Amino acid sequence: MITLREPCEGLLEAKGSRFLASVVPITQFDAHLAASRAAHPKANHHVIAWRRLNEHGQVQEVAKDDGEPSGTAGQPMLRVLRGQGWIEVGALVVRYFGGIKLGTGGLARAYAGAMSEALKHATPIPWVEQAEALLRAPFDTSAILEREVNGADGVRILERHFDSAGVRLRVSGPSAHIEALRERYG
Numbered sequence: 001m002i003t004l005r006e007p008c009e010g011l012l013e014a015k016g017s018r019f020l021a022s023v024v025p026i027t028q029f030d031a032h033l034a035a036s037r038a039a040h041p042k043a044n045h046h047v048i049a050w051r052r053l054n055e056h057g058q059v060q061e062v063a064k065d066d067g068e069p070s071g072t073a074g075q076p077m078l079r080v081l082r083g084q085g086w087i088e089v090g091a092l093v094v095r096y097f098g099g100i101k102l103g104t105g106g107l108a109r110a111y112a113g114a115m116s117e118a119l120k121h122a123t124p125i126p127w128v129e130q131a132e133a134l135l136r137a138p139f140d141t142s143a144i145l146e147r148e149v150n151g152a153d154g155v156r157i158l159e160r161h162f163d164s165a166g167v168r169l170r171v172s173g174p175s176a177h178i179e180a181l182r183e184r185y186g
Contacts, residue, residue: 001085001086001087002084002085002086002087002125002127003086003089004023004025004086004088004089004122004123004124004125005025005123007024007025008022008023008118008119008122008123009021009121010022010114010115010116010117010118010120011114011117012117014098014102014106014109014110014113015098015100015102015106016099017096017097017100018095018096018098019093019094019095019110019114020040020043020093020095020096021092021093021094021115021117022036022118023089024091024092025090026050026052026089027088029050029092032090032092033046033048033090040094040096043095044095044097045065045066045068045073045093045094045095046066046092047066047074047077047092047093048063048064048077049061049063049064049074049075049077049081049091049115050081050089050090051078051082051089052087052088053087053129057129059087062074063077063078068095068107068111069104069107071104072104072111073093073108073111075108076109076115077091077093077111077112077114077115080112080115080116080119084119086119086124091118093115128154128175129174130173131172131173131174131175131178131179132158132170132172132178133170133171133179133181133182133186134168135149135168135170135181135186136165136166136167136169136185136186137167137185138165139166139167141166142166145169145185146167148184149169149181152173152180153174154173154174154177155172155174155177155178155181156171156172157169157170157171158170
């Protein structure tokens with residue numbers, strides 16, 4: 001499976017209609033959709049599709065046609081994401097109607113094509129399962145804990161709290177690194 005580090009965009013034109021496609025990391029998707037609706041208030045459709053993993057490691061998928069005929073917009077976009085192995089991403093295609101109807105097949109090809117155009121500009125990275133943990137260390141070993149956290153690739157400190165027992169760090173990062181730290185400091 002692959003995911004994105006940064007958003008990507010693409011454009012497809014079909015019989016006068018413009019399809020503006022974008023794909024973003026799932027954590028940015030809600031804000032991206034709201035910003036797009038504000039930036040394109042006269043667009044006819046804001047079609048979405050996304051894929052992510054839930055807390056049980058199961059893939060969740062959503063596709064919404066936003067007024068296009070059922071199954072002609074969101075599902076073709078979702079099939080592109082699924083077919084290329086994208087996960088933890090949200091996709092949006094904004095359509096401006098060009099005056100000529102495309103038919104159901106034409107719509108499906110246009111939405112899938114717009115997604116493919118956007119993904120041509122993507123920089124895929126391997127998806128790695130992420131986790132969070134609360135780590136603890138007394139003051140005399142807190143510097144060692146911080147060094148280990150900072151030396152673990154992709155692990156970052158979300159919160160740091162000091163109390164009479166020492167330091168507590170809430171960290172996130174690749175599951176393998178988090179589990180190793182949790183065994184020593186959990």
